[in-house]
Amino acid sequence: MRHMVDYYLTTMKIAIQAQFQYRVFHYFYMIGMIAEPVIYLVVWSTIALQQGGSVGGYTPRTFAAYYLVWTLVRNMNIVFTPYGWENRIRSGWFSMDLLRPVHPLNNDVAYFAGMKVVVIILWIPLALFLSLFFKPELNPA
């Protein structure tokens, strides 16, 4: 158990470091991350305002809260594992994973766990920006 915890933490650390290697990639990733919710937000907010302030109970501020959370959830869900596995098998790289005394699935789970830490770090400034601009109103109840 201790071995697996160490393995997961080390792999996560590796994933975070690998992500930090490419700054420009992250600038573009952040643009992609914010562009989509902003478009949806503007469209729905406009419709809401034209319909007297809300659509189906959603006001521009509740839309803002919805898309803020949506941005995080959507980016946390992006994985390339199926394509990654296929490519690894076809290219022969999977052999190297199979030679390790740890099931290859663990590597993917740990690596993505690390990558997603970076996603959260990138999401925080975008969330702050969207919050300042669209003034979200979150009512989880």
Added chain:
Amino acid sequence: MAAIIQLNSLSKHYKVPVRKAGLAASFGSLFKREYVNVKAVEEISFQIDRGEVVGFLGPNGAGKTTTLKMLSGLLYPTSGNVNVLGFEPSRRQSEFLRQITLVMGNRQQLVWDLPALDSFDLMRSIYSIPTAEFTRTRDEFIDLLELKDLVNKPVRNLSLGERMKMEIAGALLHRPKVLFLDEPTLGLDITMQRRIRTFIAEYNKRYDATVLLTSHYMADVEALCRRVIVIHHGKLLFDGELSSLVEQFSAFKTVGVTLQTAGADLQKYGQVISQDGTRFTLRVPKLEIAQVTARLLADLPVDDLNVEDPPIEDVIEQVFAQGKPEEATP
């Protein structure tokens, strides 16, 4: 001595789809596919003892990598038995994988974007190496392979040779007892090849590791392996000492002779391979060597004369070309 690697009538056959080129054939293959059965490895048997360094030779497509993959558990054999360190490799038990390594010259384990030190740390966690032991081994390898100035550079910024040295260091951090090395010096310059050879020899000596090495560079084999196993078309051609290979497969020796004067015709003594001024190199049947050298010394004003086995590359080429011992035909 205990056998660490044992193969008994090991075979691997592949069912490979084939079709003609072109769109029509491609479309047709959606409905009806044709296959050929390729016998990559055919009933080979050998065993390797603890601490041996064995050269595994064969031309491209001979079945070397397929055999190494079966030995490391990446492929299931079609038939026959294989046993490494008392394990059946294809079961890929964790205890087995902790004791072996497979280094392939064209595959890498290190994280491309990060300095190798980070990948080394990953290896520590994969093989759960105690920190003190890991640090000691890592520093030892860094010294032996002269990696000190390289370990902080991202792997992608290293040259091919530097990367290979790093790969080998990373692959051995858990101190495997069995090393399967598939062309570890592929594409490297002579200095790098020598450095890696020295390291492998040192590792074998220090840890009494068993090494099975494939390489197309005969210098690797000559430097590291007393014993060689030769396969061709998946079949075992030779298993024995390197010197016996030369003995068995080369019916000729090379005679180098330097004369005091130029202009002599040496064709009657043997096949003249090269001539540089008064220096001649002859290819002479082994059985006639004593007689020919005696005649050369008696007939000509000889300054210098030496008799050598042919270069190992030539012998191996003959083995591959013929697949059977060469006949001494004058």
